Amino acid sequence: MSNIAPVPVLRGRGEEERALLGLLDNARSGSGGALLLAGAPGMGKTALLDLAAAHAAQGFLVLRVSGVEPESRLPYAGLHGLLRPVAAHAAALPEAQGRALMEAMESGTRAAGLALPAAVLGLLSAVAAQQPVLACVDDAHLLDPASRDVLAFVARRVSYEPVALLLATRAEGLQGVPVRVLGGLDEAAVRELAADLAPGRIAGDLLAALDQIARGNPLALAELIGDLAPDQLAGLAAPPTTLPRGGRLWRTHAARLASLPEDTRRLLLLIAADPGLDVATLIRAARPACALTALEPAERAGILHSAGERYDFHDPAVRGVAYHDAPLARRRQAHRVLAALLEDRHAETPARRLRRAWHRARALDDPAGRDTERLAGELVAAALEARPPDDGCPGGPEPYLALERAAELTEHGPAKAERLATAARHAWIAGRPQVARALLARLRSLTAPDDVRGRVQLLHGSLELLRGETGSAREELLAAAARLLTSHRTLGVRALVRAADASYRAGDNRAFIAIARQAAALRRPDEAAPAQLMFEYLAGMASTFSGSHQEAAGPLRRVVDLAGSVRDPAVLVWACVASLLLGEDATAHRLSARAVEAARTRGAASAVPQLLEYMVYPEIWMGRYASVATTAAEGLRLAQDTGQLNTAAQHLAWLAMTAAVEGDSETCRVRADAAIEMADAHELGIAGAIGTWALACLDLAAGRPADAAARLRAERRNNHVVIRVMATPHFIEASARTGDRERAAAALRVLERWVGSTRSPDLRALVARCRALLAAPGEADELFREALDLHGQGVCEFESARTRLLYGSALRRDRRPGAARNHLHAALETFERHGARLWTEQARTELRASGDPVRLTRPATTRQLTAQQLRIARMVAEGATNKEVAERLFLSRRTVEHHLRNIFDRLGVRSRVELVRLMS
Structure with missing residues (x-):
């Protein structure tokens, strides 16, 4: 049995590992070299040295040394640690070199000239003559300068020796030595590392919160995960906001800060307490000293850097250490100084008022003092007034933190509950679901007015709607509506609409209609515009679900008209849905884009992934599958980051659809199966129906119409009325091709009733195409031409190509090959442009069946790549491995390999090197 340790697995360091392997291969062949790994503490430099040593365990002599602070002032202590195992080989050196080397290692005596550097190079060469050498130097910045100079000399001269020299340092470089800087891990690597550290236990929103601190630093992430409490893992307590006190990274950063002068540390504490502090204010704070001079040691140490008119920490985690490692009295004094510095009323803005109130509240020595309630009220007013971005000035606390602090300073039970509830709502808006749940949990022991309880239920229900079961979310939201309709009417109506949305997501049309009827009975003639819009939305949707499309058109049209007077993105989204049901896809896309932009402007991070759901619908109807892929991928990432599992399921299902269009069978199945599994667990009829539709589209494209028809016919998997109607053209096509004309005709009648209430040429074209597929002999030709005429008035190029393919196939079977070829060539060109591989093969x-031998063409530019292929080509050209591409794009590795083969073929390149040249 071998005693060689296994090679460790490092997440997200594929490029670095390849560089190390190349260095070892070159040394093995006699062409050695050196490499300097530079990066912040915890970035994995030591792990890479361990990886290199593991790879070199067979065949190499491995020498290692680590720089340590106590020996940094002992000349040649570093050389002594590195070379002592092979010091006996010094006897083979020329006398002067051998003497210089032994004097340096035994007494630290400096030798003049080249004798010592040449001796070290000669020693390594002599050892390497018997066995290649890997010399690893960790923490090279802590080596004594004399050793560092000698090693730099050797590093520049080992290119003709079987020697690999690998050094790791924080930031400083060695002149003439190649450097590879280690940045933070990407999202895919962070997910992998978290899975290694806590398999199946880290929710996406918790991981996103941890990585906001770690910023891709592997050690930081490992320490944060290792320090999580059970309630934090379960999402019931707020996640940590700083590195674990006492951990390796905390101690490292604290030691670096402690080595700085007192004036420097005082200013660093101010910057840590208020990231928005500008240089002019810092200069005032430092008087009579000069702030710029006082901060120079921190800049030289790589702790701080100037960012425009402000200073910022190189590593954001150091900010927390600089603040929390200071004694409480010093922190309060810093807040008092900052509050005084922000007193300038001439430069007053909402953000500045919030910062000043925050510092006053944090500076309190006696939280029970007479000024406490006044300060709490000031904090609440400033937090509710602040709107990100305000004056472009960072640094103020997020509103939920200010509201939480105000609640801590409030003794009166109802007022305290009110402020905690408001803090929880703002935490949710900011995309901090764990914090919101933790704040809501603190409300259980407090006495709260009925309207506050209603708002708490609304937030609970909203959290459940996007993370839990739709049934329980609906009941919670209905209870919230009952409490709020009398005290906060617009919020009460919103709770009703969200309860209806829970029914919509579950595919429960009866529950939706019941809620709409309840709302209609509550409606008043003097409703505000947002409430009017929501009432009309419920009425229009209920009529749609009842099959009364003509009756639905009136309220849906009023919803769209009211959208111009509404700014709330959560209300605007219903106007987007109304536009879709009216067949006005461009309007729906414009409204959804407006809602997304409004949410981002307001800093409503939690709303964005939901709003992106509604941007996908018009993109699907318009056949913009590349845009669907981009939108859904962003929505999936944001939904995972904010703990919205139900929203994530829907975006994942749409990504399955884009894979189906591209003919990527494996990726489509993986995504669709995952979406369906999540749908089953959370009562998400809509996500399950989209996933099923995606699989049916794949079947249809692959020439399996019977399988497609069976999927779309299954009630359990395709029970969401909206998605069922959207999928009807595919169901009719599949049924017609399998001879099930009766079911196809029944489905067509349902589609005709809806499309007849719209003015969309794209939708009417689909109806005409379906009629053509079911037409009697001799009647199809005119219907296909009608469909193509309508396509010409619309915008969906992809469905136009599908119609041409079906028409061309019908013409070929009707023995009219010349006419067929015209349509088939046009379809082929569109399918190739969309990268729809299976549809391209069908065309x-x-x-070929029409007598036209089709030749494959090889495009000369990247413009001929599909959107997915172009994304992959760019990522590969930037150095990503197949595995990394697969993780970032939610694809399988085999699919990435398939895409790469096609990319190489289309671009006429034979290697990654050629691809890099072409892409650059």
Whole structure:
């Protein structure tokens, strides 16, 4: 049995590992070299040295040394640690070199000239003559300068020796030595590392919160995960906000800060307490000293850097250490200084008022003092007034933190509950669901007015709607509506609409209609515009679900008209849905984009992934599948980061649809199966129906119409009325091709009733195409031409190509090959442009059957790549491995390999090197 330790697995360091392997391979062949790994503490430099040593365990002699602070002032202590195992080989050196080397190692005596550097190079060469050498130097910045100079000399001269020299340092470089700087891990690597550290236990929103501190630093992430409490893992307590006190990284950062002068540390504490502090204010704070001079040691140490008119920490985690490692009295004094510095009323802004109130509240020595309630009220007013971005000035606390602090300073029970509830709502808006749940948990022991309880239920229900079961979310939201309709009417109506949305997501049309009827009975003639819009939305949707499309058109049209007077993105989204049901896809896309932009402007991070759901619908109807892929991928990432599992399921299902269009069978199945599994667990009829539709589209594209029809016919998997109607053209096509004309005709009648209430040429084209597929002999030709005429008035190029493919196939079977080829060539060109591989194959097969030999063409530029292929080509050209590409794009590795083969073929390149040249 081998005693060689296994090679460790490092997440997200594929490029670095390849560089190390190249260095070792070159040394093995006699062409050695050196590499300097630079990066902040915890970035994995030591782990990479361990990885290199593991790879070199067979065949190499491995020498290692680590720089340590106590020996940094002992000349040649570093050389002594590195070379002592092979010091006996010094006897083979020329006398002067051998003497210089032994004097340096035994007494630290400096030798003049080249004798010592040449001796070290000669020693390594002599050892390497018997066995290649890997010399690893960790924490090279802590080596004594004399050793560092000698090693730099050797590093520049080992290119003709079987020697690999690998050094790791924080930031400083060695002149003439190649450097590879280690940045933070990317999202995919962070997920992998978290799975290694806590398999299956880290929710996406918790991981996102941890990585806001770690910023891709592997050690930081490992320490944060290792320090999590059970309630934090379960999402019931707020996540940590700083590195664990006493951890390796905390101690490292604290030691670096402690080595700085007192004036420097005082200013660093101010910057840590208020990131928005500008240089002019810092200069005032430092008087009579000069702030710029006082901060120079921190800049030289790589702790701080100037960012425009402000200073910022290189590593954001150091900010927490600089603040929390200071004694409480010093922190309060810093807040008092900052509050005084922000007193300038001539430069007053909402953000500045919030910062000043925050510092006053944090500076309190006696939280029970007479000024406490006044300060709490000031904090609440400033927090509710602040709107990100305000004056472009960072640094103020997020509103939920200010509101939480105000609640801590409030003794009166109802007022305290009010402020905690408001803090929880703002935490949710900011995309901090764990914090929101933790704040809500603190409300259980407090006495709260009925309207506050209603708002708490609304937030509970909203959290459940996007993370838990839709049934329980609906009941919570209905209870919230009952409490709020009398005290906060608009919020009460919103709770009703969200309860209806829970029914919509579950595919429960009866529950939706019941809620709409309840709302209609509550409606008043003097409703505000947002409430009017929501009432009209419920009425229009209920009529739609009842099959009364003509009756639905009136309220849906009023919803769209009211959208111009509404700014709230959560209300605007219903106007987007109304536009879709009216067949006005461009309007729906414009409204959804407006809602997304409004949410981002307001800093409403939690709303964005939901709003992106509604941007996907018009993109699907318009056949913009590349845009769907981009939108859904962003929505999936944001939904995972904010703990919205139900929203994530829907975006994942849409990504399955884009894979189906591209003919990527494996990726489509993986995504669709995952979405369906999540849908089953959370009563998400809509996500399950989209996933099923995606699989049916894949079946249809692959020439399996019977399978497609069976999927779309299954009630359990396709029970969401909106998605069922959207999928009807595919169901009719599949049924017609399998001879099930009766079911196809029944589905067509349902589609005709809805499309007849719209003016969309794209939708009417689909109806005409479906009629053509079911037409009697001799009647199809005119219906296909009608469909193509309508497509010409619309915008969906992809469905136009599908119609041409079906028409061309019908013409070929009708023995009119010349007419067929015209349509088939047009379809082929569109499918190739969209990267729809399976549809492209169908078009080519039909063309060959029509007597037209189709030749493959090889495009000369990247413009001929599909959107997915172009994304992959760019990532590969930037150095990503197949595995890294697969993780970032939610694809399988085999799919990435398939795409790369096609990319190489289309671009006429044979290697990654050629691809890099072409892409650059």
